[in-house]
Amino acid sequence: MRIFVAVTDNDWFTLHASLDRVDEVNFWRPSPDATFKALQPGELLLFKLHAPLNYVVGGGFFVRFLQLPVNLAWDTFKEANGVRTLAEMRQRIAFYRRVPILPNENPNIGCIMLAEPFFWPKDAWIPCPNDFKLNTVQGKGYETESGVGRELWTAVSERIQKQLPASLMPGTAALAAVESRGYGKPQIILPRLGQGLFRILVTDAYQRRCAITGERTLPVLEAAHIKPYTVVQRHEISNGLLMRSDLHRLFDDGYLTIDPIERRVVVSKRIREEFENGKDYYELEGTQLREPIETWAKPSIENFEFHAYNVFL
Known part of the structure; x- marks a missing residue:
């Protein structure tokens, strides 16, 4: 397994560390050309503060890197971006780019999205590895199976195990990492996603298009749960x-569903009975669902069956 020690903005860390609970974070980079290939999903990114605070102070489990419009990044993650407001985020991006952002601009930024983050109190901070050069701009990767990387992983693992029991529950990336003892490949997909990560990963899996209509206007697209979140948790x-926002509402309220086998839209007669309307929605009857290319992202039959037989009326 690999660890990446990333140089971290002190204010970004301080905001997150001040909060009672953080389920996910966007460790963003201001450049529209930024890339990140240092980790695979499930591997660990650690936060190292700027000098003179040369300590590793926390971390999170890597989920995905994507270039996202700043407005979408803010709308999705809010304070999980490490800032209080969208205006502050735009100001900080402009500061790092050294180029003003005009009011009507919505530039892309590089988003390193992390699940199950942790932020240690000062007495748990780990001194930065001796081979980590202080002029390093972005960060440095380590293998956890030997040498400096092994020492670092041992220290991190000890601190993870001292966290709240919830972080080491079955199905969490933290528990999987501890049980692996730093050896072998990480999990393919992080098991415990926050709402923001769910939205972004679903949006990306469907190539930023509504699964029913093909609509591509991002502000009206929403990530819907097939089996209600209240059931699966x-x-x-x-x-x-x-889904387009109006279809999402109808789907959640049982006015439309997806045939589990045919993967086609089914519209309830309740729309006509209750609202004496619905022409636009009945025209969607029988529409073939657009599905993700990746097999792991395709909706399961079980989830569609639950919705069709328990939510749809």
Whole structure:
């Protein structure tokens, strides 16, 4: 397994560390050309503060890197971006780019999205590895199976195990990492996603298009849960659909569903009975669902069956 020690903005860390609970974070980079290939999903990114605070102070489990419009990043993650407001986020991006952002601009930024983040109190901070050069701009990767990387992983693992029991529950990336003892490949997909990560990963899986209409206007697209979240208590990509906001509402309220086998839209007669309307929605009857390319992201039959037989009326 690999660890990446990333140089971290002190204010970004301080805001997150001040909060009672943080389920996910967007460790963003201001450049529209930024990339990140240092980790695979499930591997660990650690936060190292700027000098003179040369300590590793927390971390999170890597989920995905994407270039996202700043407005979408803010709308999705809010304070999980490490800022209080969208205006502050735009100001900080402009500061790092050294180029003003005009009011009507919505530039892309590089988003390193992390699940199950943790922020240690000062007495748990780990001194930065001796081979980590202080002029490093972005960060440095380590293998956890030997040498400096092994020492670092041992220290991190000890601190993870001292966290609240909830972080080491079955199905969490933290528990999987501890049980692996730093050896072997990480999990393919992080198991415990927050609402923001669920939205972004579903949006990406459906190529930013409504699964029913093909609509591409991002502000009106929403990530819907097929089997209600109140039932499953987890955000899973195979339980997600990207839908236009009005269709999402109708889907959640049981006015339309997806045939589990045919994967076609079925519209309830209740729309006509209750509202004496619905022509636009009945025209969608029989529409073939647009599904993700990746097999792991495709909705499961079980989830569609639950919706069709328990939510749809």
